[in-house]
Amino acid sequence: MSLFLIVIYVVCGAYMVLNFKHDIHMLQQNSYRIKRYWKYLKQDIGSTWRMVDVALLFLVFSTLLDLRLAMLIASIVMVVKCFMIFKKKHKKPLVFTNRVWRIYTVSALISLLIFIGLVISTYKENIVFGLYPPQAIAIGSVLLMAIFSWAIVMLAVVVLMPVERMINRRYWNEAYSILQSMPNLKIIGITGSYGKTSTKHYLYRILSEEYDVLMTPGSFNTPMGVIRTVREMMKPYNTIFICEMGAKQKGDIKEICDLVHPDMGIITAVGPMHLESFKSIENVQSTKFELVDSLPADGFAVVNNDFEYCANRDVRNVECVRYCVANENRKDCQYSAESIKYTVNGTSFAIRKPDGGVIELSTRLVGECNISNLIAAVIVALRLGMSEEKIRRGVSGIEQVEHRLSMKQTAGGVTIIDDAFNSNPTGSKMALDVLSEFKTGKRIVVTPGMIELGSRQNELNEAFGEKIAKSCDVAIIVGQYNRDAILSGINKAGFKKENLHVVDSFNDAQLVLSTLLRSGDIVLYENDLPDTFK
Structure with a gap:
């Protein structure tokens, strides 16, 4: 096997393993429950991240480019995506518990066994997979597993179910014995x-x-x-x-x-x-x-x-x-x-x-x-x-609980009301009531709205928008998840359009704030969507 192929296969193998990080992270945020994870996946399967792998798959199997050039391009893209995986920051980072390592290991083993089997086939002469050389089949398998990595993770969870039940029962018995002894x-x-x-x-x-x-x-x-x-x-x-x-x-x-x-x-x-x-x-x-x-x-x-x-x-x-x-x-x-x-x-x-x-x-x-x-x-x-x-x-002596209607003042005289954790209809109303009590400067709310409200998602976020219009001087609406419902409520209440800002991310919201804030202003951060709702 040439050095070129060795490098290509190493890159592919590393990417294949690292790609599971995102899937297992989202599985953890969904409490390791297949049903909840599948609901999230319905929104993520068609993401740009996965579509890039689909494009690379077509590139490798197309006849437009020399195979070696196509493999090189695919590998370069994989290296870039590996760096992106390492650098990406999450609101709720992946916690590498023993269970995560078990899922990671089984997922990697399933994939690596398939990958190694296909790589070994490249040593054999006169083996042709249809119209494509074995090298294309090997790298194509990596891209396919990257596209369907969520399925491999779900398979690993199913395989590990008996093991998890046994471990959980042992831990449960230990905890029960401790409590019974007191x-x-x-x-x-x-x-x-x-x-x-x-x-x-x-x-x-x-x-x-x-x-x-x-x-x-x-x-x-x-x-x-x-x-x-x-x-x-x-x-x-x-x-x-x-x-x-x-x-x-x-x-x-x-x-x-x-x-x-x-x-x-x-x-x-x-x-x-x-x-x-x-x-x-x-x-x-x-x-x-x-x-x-x-x-x-x-x-x-x-x-x-x-x-x-x-x-x-x-x-x-x-x-x-x-x-x-x-x-x-x-x-x-x-x-x-x-x-x-x-x-x-x-x-x-x-x-x-x-x-x-x-x-x-x-x-x-x-x-x-x-x-x-x-x-x-x-x-x-x-x-x-x-x-x-x-x-x-x-x-x-009670200290404010971080992200739960906690207050602090910046050196520039701006009051921050941090209610970023898990917004809900009652809590958001109370937070806006607190904001409305301040009279020292502009009252500003930064919010992406509320989540996990089922069939009432739009209704309650529209009502939230109406409350925003009655309680604030400036509103900054973040993201697309609840945007239409909140804007409907804000506009229904007759809020001034020049004081309404719609942005795609919290970083964009900070840029808007940098142009607005003066000493005496009050900023309410109401909710901060977890990664599963970005």
């Missing part, structure tokens, strides 16, 4: 369409004033995330475990509850999130209330009555208290917020208790959604016997 551990489950991560952080900060607390870190809210937390982070001296519970389909919350057996549960919200997988708001409701349904007879439930599908769901199996921020919901709630006052430095407010007394609090946080989350945390702290003084100290 009978005095108080376990608090938190779920909701939105607000659960913030509530978890706030509760952790408050309870840490008196107890040794462990919480699931980051967004470790899946069964395997909870298992990993217990196995790797649980200590014998922990007295409270705060367990965030996420869900994409019915049964997800129950699966976590069957492992941890919570004593207390908080439901922060039931809203139109992940409707693509849940199909209906009723399914969201029943899934979130799997937490309350799993509580023991002496358990304690805390439910946010500001959401219709929380308020209209009866709870009879355990003691349940309800809370709210909205005035119209107070009659059915034991705890409510009042006297809310926003400043650049944060918020002061009071919580009305069932006995009529109030707890006056101050926090660096802003927004009714954060006040709502704080109420839930305070209720649990009171239930666990904490004094109001310690609760007050805990609330005042």
Whole structure:
């Protein structure tokens, strides 16, 4: 074999393996679920990235160019794409877990076996694959596998299913044994369409004033995330475990509850999130209330009555208290917020208790959604016997959670409201309400809209556009995913066209901001689409 062919084959092999990085990354963002991954693929299969490989495939098998020249051109393009893979940055980078390495290895092995078999065939003389020499067949196979790399990744996932089930069961048993060995551990489950991560952080900060607390870190809210937390982070001296519970389909919350057996549960919200997988708001409701349904007879439930599908769901199996921020919901709630006052430095407010007394609090946080989350945390702290003084100290010490309605000021005097994580209809409305309170300069929103809203995607983003028009002075709409719906709502509300900017990326949005911003202006970043929705 000539040096030329060796170099070509090495380049092809490297590209074939590296090309799986993107596919496995998107698989991970879709929770390794074939069905969800396939929904993403329907949008990605015809991407420019894959069409370049299709063009190269036709080039190699065409008769327009000498085969060696065609192979050289294809290899150069592959090298360029390899560099692009290495340099590309993602909002949620690929986490190289053991599972990722297993999928990567099996995918690479499947492909390399095919590739090596075809390369070996080039040593044999007088072998002709139809009208094409074996070298063309070999490099063509690489391009075909690059075009259909998603299928190879899916095949690897299917092949590994028995292995993953065995590994998961072993980890589940280990975590269960750890929890069973700590009978005095108080376990608090938190779920909701939105607000659960913030509530978890706030509760952790408050309870840490008196107890040794462990919480699931980051967004470790899946069964395997909870298992990993217990196995790797649980200590014998922990007295409270705060367990965030996420869900994409019915049964997800129950699966976590069957492992941890919570004593207390908080439901922060039931809203139109992940409707693509849940199909209906009723399914969201029943899934979130799997937490309350799993509580023991002496358990304690805390439910946010500001959401219709929380308020209209009866709870009879355990003691349940309800809370709210909205005035119209107070009659059915034991705890409510009042006297809310926003400043650049944060918020002061009071919580009305069932006995009529109030707890006056101050926090660096802003927004009714954060006040709502704080109420839930305070209720649990009171239930666990904490004094109001310690609760007050805990609330005042809470740091803003990054990307969840957090505020900061730049050296140039511009206020940034960062609400970039996982926007939803209720949260986005509250964020715009906070923005509208500022009067020092231009109120600017930068947003690509909201995602995973199923059949209500256009409807809710159009309503979002109307709210933007009523709350802001300048609107910068990013990307194409929700563009038409948001613009429809903005235009319906009569927003000034000269203050409306439509851009393709967040980098373009920053360029627009650089020409607009002055000291005293306020910029709200509402949502930041994950890579699967670019």
